[in-house]
Amino acid sequence: MKRNLFSLSAIILLSASATAQQADRFAWAITDIQQNGANWSYLRKLDLANGEYSQVLLNGTDINAIAFDAATRKQTAPMTDARYGQWVNAAFGTGVAAMAYDRRNNRLYYTPMFVDQLRYIDLKSMKVYYVTDKAFTGKPVKSSDQGNIVTRMVIASDGNGYAMTNDATQLIRFSTGKKLVITDLGTIADDPVNKNISIHNSCSSYGGDMIADDDGNLYVFSARNHVYKINTETKVAAYLGVVSGLPNGFTINGAAVNDDNRVLVASAVQGGSYFTVDMKSLAASPYLMQGQVWQSSDLANSNLLASNKNQTEPVELMRNKPVTAGDAGKINIYPNPVTDNQFVVRFGQLETGSYTVQVTDVLGRQVAQQVVNVNGENQSQKIKLAASASKGVYLVKVLDAGNNTAFSTKIVVQ
Numbered sequence: 001m002k003r004n005l006f007s008l009s010a011i012i013l014l015s016a017s018a019t020a021q022q023a024d025r026f027a028w029a030i031t032d033i034q035q036n037g038a039n040w041s042y043l044r045k046l047d048l049a050n051g052e053y054s055q056v057l058l059n060g061t062d063i064n065a066i067a068f069d070a071a072t073r074k075q076t077a078p079m080t081d082a083r084y085g086q087w088v089n090a091a092f093g094t095g096v097a098a099m100a101y102d103r104r105n106n107r108l109y110y111t112p113m114f115v116d117q118l119r120y121i122d123l124k125s126m127k128v129y130y131v132t133d134k135a136f137t138g139k140p141v142k143s144s145d146q147g148n149i150v151t152r153m154v155i156a157s158d159g160n161g162y163a164m165t166n167d168a169t170q171l172i173r174f175s176t177g178k179k180l181v182i183t184d185l186g187t188i189a190d191d192p193v194n195k196n197i198s199i200h201n202s203c204s205s206y207g208g209d210m211i212a213d214d215d216g217n218l219y220v221f222s223a224r225n226h227v228y229k230i231n232t233e234t235k236v237a238a239y240l241g242v243v244s245g246l247p248n249g250f251t252i253n254g255a256a257v258n259d260d261n262r263v264l265v266a267s268a269v270q271g272g273s274y275f276t277v278d279m280k281s282l283a284a285s286p287y288l289m290q291g292q293v294w295q296s297s298d299l300a301n302s303n304l305l306a307s308n309k310n311q312t313e314p315v316e317l318m319r320n321k322p323v324t325a326g327d328a329g330k331i332n333i334y335p336n337p338v339t340d341n342q343f344v345v346r347f348g349q350l351e352t353g354s355y356t357v358q359v360t361d362v363l364g365r366q367v368a369q370q371v372v373n374v375n376g377e378n379q380s381q382k383i384k385l386a387a388s389a390s391k392g393v394y395l396v397k398v399l400d401a402g403n404n405t406a407f408s409t410k411i412v413v414q
Contacts, residue, residue: 023259024301025049028108029266030096030254031294033059036271040297041092043108043121048258048301051274051289058126060092067091070120070129070180081115088115091128096298097207097253098153100161102176103302109161109174110298111150116140118174118182134182136163137170145202152210152220156232157304158380159346162218164188166206168199171235177349188230194239199228209255209298211263213305214335216344216380219279221265223251227282243277245284250275254299261306264299271295279305331398331407337414341385345398347374355406356399357383362392389413 027046032039043058063086067076079088087093099110108121118131139148147167155161161174168188175181190198199205207223218230228237254266262276271294275284332346345357352374359368367389372381391413398407
C-alpha cells in the first residue's frame with residue numbers, strides 16, 4: 001500500500017509540475033512617446049529578464065482607431081463628450097493609470113482616467129474593446145481632488161479583476177469570463193491598528209498601483225510609497241509601512257511582481273530608476289535597466305505574490321475523467337500540493353446554484369464537506385482541512401444540486 005501511495009503521489013506531483021503556470025517574465029507598461037513626458041497613452045512591454053523596453057505596441061492617442069463593443073463584438077459608433085471632445089474615442093483617451101493583465105484570456109483590462117468605462121485589449125489581435133452597456137464607477141464626472149478616479153487595478157487569485165478609486169471609497173470587482181459583471185463592493189475600511197494613517201488620506205494614499213497575492217489579498221502601493229494590505233472578503237486595509245531606500249521625489253506609480261517574488265516599482269516622474277521591493281522589509285533595491293528607460297504610469301502582469309514560499313501559483317489539475325469541450329476550465333483547485341491544510345476551489349464558467357465540496361481520504365472516509373452557493377463566474381471558496389489531517393493523498397469531489405459529480409481530482413497534503 002505504501003508503494004502504491006508513493007507512486008500515485010509522484011504521478012500527481014509530476015502532473016502538477018508539468019501544467020503549472022510559469023511566472024511572467026515581463027510587464028506591460030503605460031508610457032509617453034517622449035522619454036520624460038506625461039501623456040500616459042502608449043503601451044510598451046518591459047522584459048523583466050534584462051530590464052529592456054520594447055517599442056510602442058499600441059498608440060492610444062489615435063481618435064480614429066477602430067474599437068469594438070465588448071458585448072456585441074461589433075464596431076463602436078464614434079462618441080462625443082462635452083469636456084474631452086473626440087479624445088474619448090481614443091483607446092487611451094485622457095491617459096491611463098490603471099490596468100491589469102488577464103493571462104487566462106490574454107487580455108489587458110484598463111480604464112482611462114477621465115472616462116468612466118472599462119476597456120480591454122485582446123493581445124492576440126490587438127483589437128480594443130469598450131464596455132458600453134455598463135458604467136464602471138457610476139461617477140462619470142470626476143471630482144476636483146481626483147478622489148473618484150481609478151488608478152489601481154489587478155487580476156486577483158480568484159480570477160476576477162479588482163479596481164480601486166484614489167480615495168478608496170469604491171472597490172470594484174469585474175469578472176473576466178464570457179459574461180462580464182461589474183460589482184461595486186463599497187468602501188475600504190481602515191484597520192484600527194493603522195491609527196492616524198488612513199487609506200483614504202489624499203496626502204499619503206492616493207495614486208500608485210495594486211498587486212495581488214495567492215491568498216485573496218490585494219496590496220496597494222500609493223504614489224507616496226505607502227503600502228496597505230487589503231483582504232477582498234473583509235475589505236479592511238491594514239497599513240504595512242512605507243517603502244524605504246527610494247530616492248527623494250520618487251513616486252510609485254506602477255507595480256508588478258517579478259519571478260523572484262519581489263515587487264518591481266516604477267515612477268511617473270523619475271523614469272531613470274526602477275527598484276524592486278522586498279515585501280517582508282519593504283526595502284527597495286535598484287533594478288538594472290538596459291537601453292532607453294521610460295517613466296511609467298502603470299505596470300501589469302499576472303504574477304501573484306507568494307504568501308508562502310512553498311505554495312505554487314494557481315494550476316489546473318488533471319481530472320480523473322476525460323475533459324470535454326463543455327466542462328473544460330469550469331473548476332480549478334490550487335495550490336497542490338497543499339502545505340497549510342487549506343486550498344481554494346475556483347468555480348469558473350459554471351452554472352449558478354448550490355454545490356457541495358467533499359474531501360475523502362484513501363480509505364473513502366470523509367474528512368471535510370462544505371456547501372457553496374455559486375452566484376457568478378470565477379467565484380472562489382477556501383476549503384480548510386482539520387489541523388490533525390494526515391499527510392497524504394485525498395480525493396476532492398464537487399457535487400451539483402442533483403448529487404451528480406461535476407468535478408473530481410486528487411490533492412496531496414504535505
